[in-house]
C-alpha cells in the first residue's frame with residue numbers, strides 16, 4: 001500500500017506541477033502590437049519647455065477639471081488658495097514638473113498619459129473599459145468600469161487616477177482630447193496653447209520624423225534618443241531631452257522595449273490555450289479518483305479505511 | 309465508519325458572539341463612510357497604492373487560506389484517504405465561507421460595485437483579473453453544491469416551515485429529494501472541478517502583479533509566481549485545517565482530533581518542501597538571492613517570510629513533533645503567517661510605485677477587515693451549530 005500511496009502522490013504532483021510549469025516556465029512575450037500610421041500623438045520637447053504651465057490650464061479648461069489646492073487650505077479654511085498641483089490626480093490630467101536636483105540643470109517636463117501603442121492598462125482591465133482607439137487615443141469608458149483599479153497597478157507611468165473623494169468614483173486620465181477636439185479635426189488643447197512650441201501635435205509617424213530632424217539639426221542640444229519610439233512597446237506621446245539630461249531623471253523610466261503586459265498575457269494565454277491544461281488536469285485527477293475507487297471496491301473496503 | 313456528523317446545537321448567544329458582533333458593527337460604521345463618502349473618507353489608499361489591505365488580505369490571503377477546502381477534498385475524495393473523512397466537511401464549509409467573504413470584500417473594494425456583473429458580460433481575455441473573477445465565481449458555486457448534502461441531510465424529511473409557509477413543506481421536501489439525487493450522481497464531477505478551478509485561480513493570483521515589472525520587487529517578480537502561489541496555497545491547506553480544528557475543539561469544548569490531525573499533517577512537509585525547492589531554485593536561477601540581505605524593508609520582509617515557511621518544514625519532518633498538538637498548532641500558524649506575509653509582500657510591501665507616496669492601512673480599513681473575519685467566524689459557528697459538519701465524538 002505504501003508504494004501505491006507514494007505513486008499516487010507523485011502522479012498528482014506531476015499532473016498539477018507540469019500543467020502549471022508548462023504555463024510558467026517558458027512564458028515569453030507574444031508578438032508586440034505595431035503602431036498604426038493614422039494614430040495621433042504628441043511630441044513633448046523638454047528642451048523648449050519654459051515651465052509656464054499654459055498647457056495645464058488649457059487642459060483644465062478643456063476637460064472642465066476642478067482647480068486644486070495643494071496648500072491644505074481648502075479643508076481648513078473652506079476656501080481655496082491655489083498652488084500648482086504636485087502630482088497627477090483626478091483633477092489634473094497633465095502636469096509640468098521641474099526636474100534636476102541641486103546644482104543640476106533644471107528641466108521642465110510634461111507628465112500625462114502616454115497613449116501607449118500596446119497599453120498595459122487596456123490589457124489589464126477586467127472588462128475592457130480602456131481601449132486603444134483608431135485615432136491613437138487610449139479611451140476610458142466610465143459606464144463599463146468596475147472601479148477595481150487594476151489599471152493603476154498596470155500602468156508603468158502610474159497615469160490612471162481614481163476619484164478617491166466620490167461615493168461613485170471613476171478613473172480619470174488624459175483623453176488626448178479625442179472626443180472634444182480630435183474628432184472635430186482640432187489638435188489637443190495643450191498643444192494648441194503652448195507659447196514655446198514645446199508640444200507638437202500630429203500623426204505619430206510624422207512626429208518621429210520631426211523629432212529625428214530636430215536631433216540631427218542640433219546634436220549639441222539634444223540627446224540622440226526619442227523616448228517613446230520603443231519604450232514599453234512604443235508610446236503615442238514622445239519626448240526629447242537635453243543632451244546631458246537622462247530621461248530617467250525626468251520621471252520617464254528606463255523601460256524595456258517590450259510591452260509590460262507581455263508576461264501576464266502569455267501566461268494567461270498558455271493556461272487557456274484551447275483549455276488543454278485545465279482539461280488535462282481534470283482528466284488526470286478523474287483517472288486517479290476512479291482508480292482509487294475501483295481498487296477499494298475490489299478490496300471490499302469501499303468508502304472505508306485502509307491502513308495508511 | 310459509522311461515525312455520523314451532527315449539528316452541535318450549542319447555546320448560540322455566548323460572550324464570544326458578542327465580541328464578533330462588536331467587530332462587525334464597527335465595520336458597518338466605516339462601511340457607511342466608504343459607500344457614501346468615498347474611499348478617501350476611510351482608507352489611506354493613494355495614487356501609488358491603489359490596492360490596500362482589502363485586496364492584499366481580504367482577497368489575496370482569503371483565497372489562499374481557503375485552500376483547506378480543495379486540498380482536503382483532493383486528499384480524501386480523489387486520492388482515497390478516507391481515514392481523514394471527518395476533516396472534509398469542516399474544510400469545505402470554511403472554504404465556502406472564505407470565498408463568500410472574498411466576494412463580499414471585492415464588493416467593498418470596487419469603486420463601481422454595482423457594475424460587478426460586468427465581469428460576466430464584458431470579457432477581456434488578456435486580463436488576469438478576468439480569469440481570477442471567473443474561477444472564483446465558479447468555485448464558489450461548486451463549494452455551494454459541495455455543501456448542499458449537509459443541508460439536505462439536516463432537513464430532508466423534517467421540513468417544518470413556520471406559519472403560513474407550512475404549505476410549502478411538501479414541495480420543499482420534494483426539492484431536497486431531487487437535490488439529493490443530483491448531488492449523489494454528480495458529486496465526483498464537482499469535487500474534481502473544485503480542485504481544477506482552485507488550481508486555476510490560486511495560480512492566477514500569482515500572475516496578477518506580474519503586470520507591473522517596474523513596480524514589483526525582483527524577489528517576487530518571477531515568471532514562476534503562478535506556480536509558487538499554487539504550491540504555497542496547497543501548503544497552507546492542511547495547516548488551516550489543523551488551525552481551525554484545534555480552535556474549534558477549544559471553543560466548542562470538544563475533544564481535539566489529535567491523532568487525525570497528526571496523521572494528515574504528514575503531508576505538510578511534503579508540500580512545503582516542494583514549495584521551498586521551487587522558491588529557492590527560482591531565486592538562485594535568477595541570481596537575486598543577494599538582494600534578500602541588503603537590509604531593505606523588502607529584503608527583511610522576504611527573510612521573515614522565508615523563515616516562517618522553512619522552520620515548520622524542518623520541525624514537521626519529524627514524526628514526533630507532528631504528534632505534539634502544541635507544536636503542530638504552532639507550526640501550522642507559522643505556515644499561515646508565511647502565506648499571509650507572502651501575499652502582503654507581493655501585493656503591498658514589494659510594490660514600489662514611486663517615492664512620493666507610502667501606504668499604511670487606516671483604522672477604518674483594519675476595522676472592515678476585522679469585521680469580515682468576525683463575520684466569517686460567526687458564519688462558521690452558525691454552520692456547525694445547525695448543520696451536520698463536525699462528526700460525533702467517540
Ligand code: SF4
Nearest residue numbers: 113114116120121155
Ligand atoms: S500611459 Fe498608462 S494609462 Fe496611458 S495608455 Fe499607457 S498604460 Fe494606459
Ligand code: SF4
Nearest residue numbers: 125145146148149151
Ligand atoms: S478600474 Fe475600471 S478601467 Fe481600471 S482596470 Fe478596473 S474596470 Fe478597468
